[in-house]
Amino acid sequence: MAGIPKLPGYSFTDPTKQKFHVSQTFNIRNGYRIARNNFCGIGGTEIASNSARFVGANDCIRFDPSLTYGRTKTDVPPLFKPHYALYANRNLSFDGFFKQGILDSPNEFYRVRRVRILYYLEDDTISVFEPPLRNSGINQGRIVKRGRVPKNEKGDHWHWKDLNVGLDIMLYGIVYHTVNCDKWTREYMASQGLIMNEPEEMPEDPYIFDRQIKAKSNFTKTKSNVDKLRKFLEYDGKVLRFKAVWDDRENEYGELMRFEIFYFLSDDTVSVKEIHRKNDGRDPYCMLLRKVKLPKRYNDTPPSYPAIYLELTPAEVTEYYQPINFQIGETIFVLGRDMLLYDCDKFTRDYFQKALGITQKEAFSIEDPVPPKPPKPMPPHDGFGSLEDSFQNTKTFIIKPYRKNFTMSTVNANKYLKYEMVMDAVHPEDTIRRFVMMYSLGDGTCKIREPPIKNSGIMGGTYLRPTMLIKPGSERLNPDYYTPVDFYIGAMISIFKQRFIIVGADLYVYRYMMANNDKFPPEIIENLRNYMFNKGYLKYDVDDKMKEIVESENKWDEDADQEHLKTVEEELKECHDKINVQSDPIADKAMRDKIYAEYEDAMKHKTGVLPYGIKPYGHECANPVFIGDKKSSVCKPDEEVQFSSFTPKHVDTPEEIRAKFYGGVLKGHHDVCDGSKTIECIPPPHLGPLPEREGGPVPEPIMTTDPELPASCKTKTVRFVEDSGDRCKKDRHDLCNVNRDISFAGCTDYQKECIQLDKH
The missing domain is CATH 2.30.29.170 (PH-domain like)
Incomplete structure (x- = not known):
């Protein structure tokens, strides 16, 4: 059958084959999945790998000895657990390290990297981890992915029987040296008949050790006395502005480039801005140097400093530029560029003059002298046109x-x-x-x-x-x-x-x-x-000029007379000062106003509500009252007499006498309401209509005439001008109890007489 070609009509079907599904390769025992060693092919046929030709030297262990020697009675075996379930989440942990060579570094030749080797018992796999080390600068974490690692070229793999403390293990070309293991690993290896060696000391990394020594230095730095907050609040927004030039014409395609240097007083930083001109052909990046502290010697660093990838720190810089280093005509170095300062603004000049006591030099030109252009020749005039x-x-x-x-x-x-x-x-x-x-x-x-x-x-x-x-x-x-x-x-x-x-x-x-x-x-x-x-x-011009001269002469005469009168007044004032006579017109007017104000204030009540509705003295009298003293007509310079130009007199009227009586009552009111003093309130008498004045002569207003005095002695008289307006206010309340009846008073007899005089 095997030699027949597989063509239509030459294929035959075995009628005994009824099942054509793929046979199972796993069985379930005690809830665990177990792989089957013997299984048949599709349709129940035997697999060629199960034939005798594929039996190896150790295949005899597949045979059950009980078939030959018979079965013995044994104890009930424990429940079945497969190997991977029995050793799940159980691993052997070893601490170790490996050395990594460092090239092109003067500070270190090799680096010690600590690792942890984990051996998983469930499937005989190995993984290597590197614990994280702070600020190491290298990638850390998993070094070897979990898996079975080959041991040699024969195809053997590392087994837990091959591991021990103090052993070199090569994993993918890297030799790891184990120095210790955990307690569970020692106990497990001892249970399996393997005794672990004594732990070794983990070597130190030379570079890390040196860095730790420097970090624990006992040297301290003295704190600066500069109050940065005070300096910021005082100098914020105050910037020194300089104009500088960098001459790069020595190099090929070099040119004279202009810059502006800004020195910030708040934090002593410097920024440099390039000044572009129209069509200069340069890139539109104006900032040459951002706002940083500018070192005087930027290349003054040790040979071991990695300037390729690290910037300068205050530890490497010995001195920075200060405001005193920026002066007109001086050269400063900005990161290798020598810049000449040729001008500054007004604020910068004032700051140097007031704060530092330095006068900046005058600005100078940096432009090369331009040769004068030859005059354009003028063609000769041909005679046509102008x-x-x-x-x-x-x-x-x-x-x-x-x-x-x-x-x-x-x-x-x-x-x-x-x-x-x-x-x-x-x-x-x-x-x-x-x-x-x-x-x-x-x-x-x-x-x-x-x-x-x-x-x-x-x-x-x-x-x-x-x-x-x-x-x-x-x-x-x-x-x-x-x-x-x-x-x-x-x-x-x-x-x-x-x-x-x-x-x-x-x-x-x-x-x-x-x-x-x-x-x-x-x-x-x-x-x-x-x-x-x-x-x-020029007849009219001459007449106008003569008229102007005459007016000028007349004005000169008037000014001379005024000067003479002024001299006489000054001499008279000096005479009055010697005899203590106040004769200053301005002072006299101020004194008159003061006495008038005091007199008016004395005639008025201190509160807005008059006591018991008393009508104050009326000032609408048509005949004014003149008050004053007669002065002596003879000046006595020999006697020290205190003269006063004002001696006012005051004559109490009947209404004022009555007002003074109720003024005492008003004072008692203030003592009760405003102070801590208590008085007994006496009910006021009933005030009916004012009685008519008895017959007799009507008193005339008091008049005082001015004395006739010589002009040498100046005498002042005061005239008190009456105020206008109605003084008959009738809304007056009682002092002790505002609920009492309100009494009103009309105009007094004296005021009535004044009104009659006004009518006549």
Whole structure:
């Protein structure tokens, strides 16, 4: 059957094969999955690997001895547990290390790395872990992944019987040396008949040990006395600004680059900013140095310092730049660049002057002297058009008209200076000719006109159209033109090789010179003034000048009289000071106001509510009261007498006497309400209508006339002016009990008399 080809019609099916499923390779015993050693193929056929040809030398152990020697009666075996379930989560732990070689390092030649080797008993696998070491700088954790590790080239694997303390174990090319194991590992190995060696000492890593020694140094640093918070609060926002330049032209493609250096006083840091110019071709990164402390010698570090990947720390820097190191004209080094300071701002100069007592030098230029450009040659004038138009056309390719001064033309439009001229005649018939020259202030042109002369054959008219007159002897391409400074009486001017003499001028010319005297020399102004005076054109000016002189003299006399009166008053004041007489008008007025205020205050009650509705003294009296003392008319300088210009008198009226009586009651009220004193409240008497005054003469107001005194003794009188307004206020309450009846009072008899006088 095996030799028949597998073609249609040549295949046969075994009718005894009824099951074609894949046979099971595992059995379940006591709840655990166990692999089967003997199993059949698909359809129940025997597997070729179970035949006798595949039986090895040790396959005899598969046979049960009981088949040969018979079964013996034994104890009941324990419940079955497979090997991986019996030793699940049980492993052997060994502490060890391996040495790792270090290249290109002057501080260490090798490194000791501690590891932990775990052997898992359930499946005979091994894994290696490295415990974490703080700040080691290397990757830590799992070194060898869990798995069966080959022992040699024959294919053998490491077994727990091969492990012990003090043994070198090679795992994937790395030799691990075990120095110790845990307690459970020792007990388990002892139960299996293997005694572990004594533990060894774990070697120290030289680099880690040296770093720990340095970390435990007994040397301390003295704390700085600088109060950083106070310094920040005092100097926050205050920055010293310097302008610097770095000359890199010694190198290829180098150039002169400008920088701005900022020194922050709050924390002594420095930042450097590059100043870019338009189209300089440099990258737009302006900050050359961020805000850091700038060391004076940045390369002053030990040879062992790894400057490639570590920045400088305060431990490596010996000295930093301070404000005193930044001075104009000095050179500072910014990380290898020597920068020259050439300017600073005003705040920086003030800070150095006030805080450090140093005066910064003046700023200097760093630009190379630029050779002057050669003047552009002017082509010769071809005679067409004016010289200004021709010169304008040589500046640009596009022809543009000459641009005049629009402002001067607008301000001085239609303003002309007129002069009278005569011709410096060569022929006798030209001596009678007269010319009028008009100089235009708007565009600087001169127009000459000749008036006609009857019966002379001279028709007159325009002699020269408006033209800018060129001075003789000036350059042809850069001519000098005549200006009003060149025109004065007697001046000789040359106009197209014809000489004229100025013999007269208009009055407006003189006015213009006086209004713009800074544009003309004094000699020319004096020349025109003499001419105008001789002609009689300055008559009104002379009259105004004489009037001004007379007013000035009168004012001087008045000032002299005022000064004399002031001297007399000062002498009189000195006399009064010697005899202690107060005669200062300002002080007298202040004293009068003070006495008047005191008198008015005495006439008024201290509270807003009058006691028992008493009507105060009325001041609406038409006849004022004058109060004052008669002073002695003789000044006695020999006697020390205390004089006073004010001695006011006060006469109590009946209403004031009654007011004083109730004033005592009011004082008792204040003692009760405002103080701790208690008084007995007495009910007030019933106040009916005021009785009529008995018949008799009506008292007149008190009048005091001014004494007749000489002028030498100054006497002051005080007049108390009455206030306006209604003083008859009737909303007065009782003092002790506000619930009592309120009594009202009308105007007093004295006030009624005043009202009657007012009516008359």
